[in-house]
Amino acid sequence: MEKQVLISGASFAGLTLAYWLNKFGYRVTVVELGKDLRTSGSPIDVRGEALDIAREMGILDQIKASEFVHTDEIVGAEDQTLATFAINTLPEYLGDIEIHRGDLIKIIYEAIPKDEVEIVFDNSISTLVEHEDHVEVCFEKGERKTYDLVFGADGTHSIVRKLTFGPEEAFKKFLGVYFAFAGTDQIQTGRPKSTGIVYRELGKQAVIYQFLNGVNTILVFRAPKLDWNYRDREQPKQILRQYFGGNTNWKIPEILDSMLGADDLYFDEACQIQMPVWTKGRVGLIGDAAYAPSFFTGMGTSLAMQGATLLAKELHANEDHQTAFARYNELFKPFVERIQARVTYSLKVQLPETEEELQASLKAWSDSQ
Structure with missing residues (x-):
């Protein structure tokens, strides 16, 4: 029987997870608080394994075509140029792709077949009640539905995390x-x-x-x-x-x-979101909802895509979602912790x-x- 899943949040993590779970035969619904995709924001980076994932999704060429290549200047108080460089050519950034946030969101969104995945805007989850074999969800606009699994990809201020794990302050490092x-x-x-x-x-x-x-x-x-x-x-x-x-x-x-x-x-x-585990019962967290690294690390988007892909593949490989959840926590946490540790140096610079x-x-x- 086709499993029904709900993903809260239509940004990089949520849309990437929706793409893969649909591909693996799940019946996917995405609910997004905003009235449309949030396409504003500063340029972001796609790095390392996230580029391999984009290739698997068939969107790497589109990302490359939309690359934001630019020259950068550090200026003084009187607008005088103090330093000029091209960040795309620096050794530590070689191979990475910088792209406008809205361009990447649209590319991932368009890769999802809308006749197979339901995406609902201008709504949000108000309550979650977990049962032995399903999760009962009530939405802000009054509708009530049941799902086999629920995923929070709803950012730093995740409502799914709050309803399932507790207050934001318990996991937030300001x-x-x-x-x-x-x-x-x-x-x-x-x-x-x-x-x-x-x-x-x-x-x-x-x-x-x-x-x-x-x-x-x-x-x-x-x-x-x-x-x-x-x-x-x-x-x-x-x-x-x-x-x-x-x-x-x-x-x-x-x-x-x-x-x-x-x-x-x-x-x-x-801030960063730091949690001992990202799953509980039939609920899982991905992206900033689970492990926001802060934009100072330059890795938020890549972590979102990598975590969503790993979780989807583990669910596909393991019939028991608890086994998949355990492997997701075990395999991804060491990498997340290394990325989050970079923030101290980045803030200083x-x-x-x-x-x-x-x-x-x-x-x-x-x-x-």
């Missing part, structure tokens, strides 16, 4: 950093298109990514734990005003003004806290030219 992202097409940089520009000062970073169809900006800053609600659309704007208002360095005033008026402003805290660290960061990029 990194002392917040970030904001928005599309801000009106900012002019005086540089060629496909140029990434980075400005750093102690505890803060501002980034402008230019590409053919627009400009994306990011503000990142160190801060103590703030009392904020991630579903509140106005509170992040108040926080950004508090930390960047009055800062006249580089293009921060323009970036801030644009973000405060942007419809697509995304704000969150930088990208958000230096002392003048000495700042100068060392600038010198490292200058030496790479």
Whole structure:
């Protein structure tokens, strides 16, 4: 009998898992809180084994065709160039592919046959009740259904993790950093298109990514734990005003003004999700819901694709889902822990806290030219 599964979250992890489970004969439903795919966001990296997975999925050529090749600059407070480099050509990045987030989401989404996989937008899970042979799910819009297995691929603030494992705070390691992202097409940089520009000062970073169809900006800053609600659309704007208002360095005033008026402003805290196990009963977690490494590692997307693929293949190879779940935890955890350990160094480079660290960061990029 065809097993029915529910995946909460239609991003890299959820869509990759949906692709593979459908291929392996499961009846798959994906539920996504957003009204559509979230295609905004900064460029992301596809690395290592994730490239092999893309090849298996038949989407590697599309990813290569959409590669974001760019020159990067580190600039000072007066917009003077301090260092220029092409990150795609640096030894540690050779073979990796950088791509706009929205391009990769669309590529994976289009690889899923919509006549076989049901994808429901603008809804979410409200309750999960596990029984011996199924999971009963109630959705926010009132519908109630049963599934053989349920998977949380719903990000750092996963509702599936909360309902199954407990409060987010029990598994979240806050990194002392917040970030904001928005599309801000009106900012002019005086540089060629496909140029990434980075400005750093102690505890803060501002980034402008230019590409053919627009400009994306990011503000990142160190801060103590703030009392904020991630579903509140106005509170992040108040926080950004508090930390960047009055800062006249580089293009921060323009970036801030644009973000405060942007419809697509995304704000969150930088953190990692660290859990002893990612499965319980008939429920499993993947991607940021299970092991968010933080964007400072550059590995969130690759981990999402790798974890989803490994879990799907173990379910395909083992009739008993508990055996598959155990192998998923056992095989993937050592790799996840190595990736998460990288964050300390990355934070020191990208958000230096002392003048000495700042100068060392600038010198490292200058030496790479």
